[in-house]
Amino acid sequence: MEKEDKVLDAREASEGKTKIVQTAAQKAQTQGRILKQISAELQLPQAKVKTTMDLLDEGNTIPFIARYRKEMTGELDENELRAIEERLQYLRNLEERKLEVIRLIDEQGKLTPELQAAIEQAGKLQELEDLYRPFRQKRKTRASVAKERGLEPLAAWVMTQPKQGNVLAEAGKYVDEAKDVPTPEAALQGAMDIIAEQIADDAKMRAWIRRYTHDNGVVRTEAKDKQLESVYEMYYAYQEPVKRLPPHRTLAINRAEREEVIKVALDVTNDKIHDFIGRHYIRGESIVKSTLTLIIEDAYKRLLAPSIDREVRGELTDKAEEHAIRIFAENLRALLLQPPVKGKIVLGVDPAFRTGCKLAVVDDTGKVLEIAVTYPTPPNNKITEAKAKIKQMISQYRVELIVIGNGTASRETEQFIAELIKEVKDSGTLKETGAGTGVGTGVGTGHSRKLEYIIVSEAGASVYSASKLAQTEFPDMDVSERSAISIARRMQDPLAELVKIDPKSIGVGQYQHDVTQKRLEESLTGVVESAVNHVGVDLNTASPSLLSHVAGVNGTIAKNIVAYREEHGKFTNRKQLQKVARLGAKAYEQCVGFMRISGGENPLDGTPIHPESYGVVDALFQELRLELRQLGSQPLRETLQLLEPEALAPKLGVGVPTLRDIVDSLQRPGRDPRESTPLPIFRTDVLKIEDLVAGMELHGTVRNVIDFGAFVDIGIKNDGLVHISQLSDSFVKRPMDVVSIGDTVTVRVLEVDMKKGRVSLTMKTQ
Structure with missing residues (x-):
């Protein structure tokens, strides 16, 4: 859809679009046509759609309409309102394009009532462009060259399909050395090129062949270098029907092709396509029947097939992008609406190897209390000094929760923190001796406050830390220090902290870098707003x-x-x-x-x-x-x-x-x-992949949901995968129907691949 809008904008600009003013009656007719189409597409009553359109035109926002204008819209929810808004914008752009196409064809003196009616009834930009295609100015083609040489009358004669005469004799009438038509054969070839282009521009032919290719075509992929090791090896010799190709596979194939790892072809049986075109263009026996057969084969192979292949693959990509964006949007919303961890002093840790772990203590309001850096990880391994510093911070500020970013050195840092927590507990320093004054302080001698840790996604933290916003918020700190603060705060109030980050950088999607970025940005902005x-x-x-x-x-x-x-x-x-x-x-x-x-x-x-x-x-x-x-x-x-x-x-x-x-x-x-959402799982000790055995039951937190399942943090270095087939005892069509990011789930270990560091999990009860 986004690509169609881009095509629309580019063509209008290139053709020097002038604004066409409609009468009030014409505007009302157009508005009515749009209303009916949206109502039919979304299966919503026209009255509700009409009210929503009016409210949007008055400048009302989707959240306001959804919350405070329920009586007017019949309680349409945000998703329905946004769908109306999106289709309204698309169809209004389409109507503008229709007016422009009508004007351009009319200026050529070729607009008929039938053509105008077909244009006005077009429901998609692709249909409209098919209708306009024969009248659009083209770059230099074999057909345009033939027209310049005066061969259109010969093409018209061929299309009369005479039953008597001699084809080459008729073509000989157009031989003209001055026009670079030296022989009857050259003249006939020029006429054939003109007819081939006419067939390729036929809107009905294109629509049928496009649909046939989608329904019967097969996508085939082949490796450019079979010796090359890559993540795309499953596509080195792969094929799948077009209509069955799932969205994530479409995007994976596109990426592999773009990186020049594979070659992609779209195969379809030509015979039925040739027969279909022939039934429309060949009227029984004639002296030009064999010529027309050659024209049809050329029209399809040279003009139609490459164009239709691009359009079908483009349609696959558009649908795949819409699907990927929808997944990202749903995951982002779930992440933003994670419950805030209130009333805790938090120590944020941005782990690293060479440059050390950056530390930030923030109070229960997010105020920064102290910034520091320690070097407990290789190559420095200053474990003793690091423990002393962190213990001092825990004691001084009564820290209850340590939040570790999941980037470089996160699991090494986790091991260090888990050992430190055990030492702190064993030392008895968490025992409170009085009422105290800080958060987490116990009442009465002998009360122990908790000290736990959690690993959180640090996606986007570095982007935020280097932003102008972060520079304004913390002008006297360096990038890494700001990152530690962001990691701590995103546990205290995920929404307040994550809105500071470009949604695309949060990293809870699938192939988000392969989709149209403008469309992705619009969708994610709407999610954040919601x-x-x-x-x-x-x-x-x-x-x-x-x-x-x-x-x-x-x-x-x-x-x-x-x-x-x-x-x-x-x-x-x-x-x-x-x-x-x-x-x-x-x-x-x-x-x-x-x-x-x-x-x-x-x-x-x-x-x-x-x-x-x-x-x-x-x-x-x-x-x-x-x-x-x-x-x-x-x-x-x-x-x-x-x-x-x-x-x-x-x-x-x-x-x-x-x-x-x-x-x-x-x-x-x-x-x-x-x-109302359960808090995430806090831990005090480390679980290693070596500790896992098949059948072991664990509690984990869903970190990402994609087409083929969900990744669950069970406390080891890499998240375990619950394949879609293992999400429930019953059939699951969409993983998001079962789990969302942030959900606390009970899983059992199915299989452990020590070599690849992969763990397969199941949520089935049987």
Whole structure:
């Protein structure tokens, strides 16, 4: 789809597109056509689609529509709304292209009512371009050269398919040395080239052959050098029907071809294609039948086959890219919505060999308490000094959790940390002797606070550390020190930290570097926006990075919010947002419901309830004889649990979905939706691959989900793989239907490959 848009833009630019103005009636007709098509494609009622289109045209954002305009859209969810938005943009671009194609053909004097109707009914850009193909200006071709030599009349004569006469005698009439047509054979060849191009440009022929090739073609791959060892060895002699080629295999083949490891061909039986074209172009016996047969074979082999092959493979790639982007998006959302680990002092470790392990202690709010570097790993092996430094930090700041990045030297560092934790526990330094003052401090003599570790993905940490944002946040630190802080903080609040990183760098996808980057970026930006607005942001603590993803807020407004906060102090009510520079009425309407103020003047400002509904809350409290100060109390929750929104909504003058959301927000004010997700597994000791045996049961954390299964962190160097066939006792079509990133799962060891360091796991109970 993205590639089609690029083709559209390029062609419009190259043809000097001029804006075509439609009448109101024509616009309404176009809008109606788009509405019907979206409704049919997405199987949604036209009324819901129409309302959504209108809301989008008014400048409303998807998160705002999904949350606060449920009555208007019939409670369409975010995915349905984004699908409407995407198709609306595509089809409007398509309609613009239709107008341009009609204009270009009309200027040539070749536009017929039938052709115009076909153009207007085209549902895809490919269909439209097929129709336009015969009229598009081409580079120099054999057919265009023949036309310049005056051979079109001869081509027209051949197409009359005369039953009597002599072909070469007729061709001899066009011999002209001045026009470089020296012989009857040369004249006939020129006419044949003209007809071959006409066949290749026939929209109906192209559509049928494209579909036939997709349904009956076979993709074959062959190694350029069979002696070369590579990760693509399965494709050194491989074949698979086009229609069965799965998305991840399409992208793998494309990459191997791009790296010049393999050659790729698309094979299809020619005979049926020749017969199909012949049935449309050959009308019984004639003196040119054998000539037409040769023309058809040439048209397919020289013009149609290479073009159709590119289009079919392009279509495969487009679908594969859409699939890969969807996987990345789902994984990213799951990662962003991981539960925050609250109330813990965290030591972040960015491991390395030569340059040492960078350390960062952050308090439970993410504030940096100390930065250091130690060298416990080869080649330095300063283990004693490293242990002394880290023990001092653990004791001084009452560290409860050590977070290790999973990059270079991570498992060596893990071994070191596990030994250190055992020594700390054995030494009794985790025993608290009094009430204390720090997080994790025990109450009473003899209480032990926990000390555990976890390995987290450090994907994107280096990208963030070298960014302008990180330089602004920590101007006096070097790149590696910032990376250790990022690793620590992404455990405390994954969403707040990961939004600082380009989503493409987070690394939870499959072949993300092989897809159209603009399309990927658009999709992932939408995921981040969705996640941020799903959780909401604290207006008084959120960073500009986090604020910039709130509905209606851009980078400039986000910085202005922080600047206002720094100048005037904490926000005490949502209305103060209206005083922020460049935050106008529309932006305020879109963003304010997703902004939270804890301990503000109005308790409702700490909930997802939009200010436009505060009057409904007042009426509800009057009806129930409750007071706002009771917000969060057990009596209020019990009263609201008995409420029937369907019965009360008409009385309050509000829709049932909105009242339902209001009641839910009043029952759990300040609730973080991520809290319902289980926390990740924390460890105190190392598990080695040598410790594993078949049948062993383990608990692990899902790190990545791809087409063929899920990778699970079970505490060894490399994540174990649960193949799709081992995810459940029942059949699994999509791994994401069973597991998501961050899930805590119970697995059993199936097989251990010590040589390759691979572990096969199963989640089956049998």
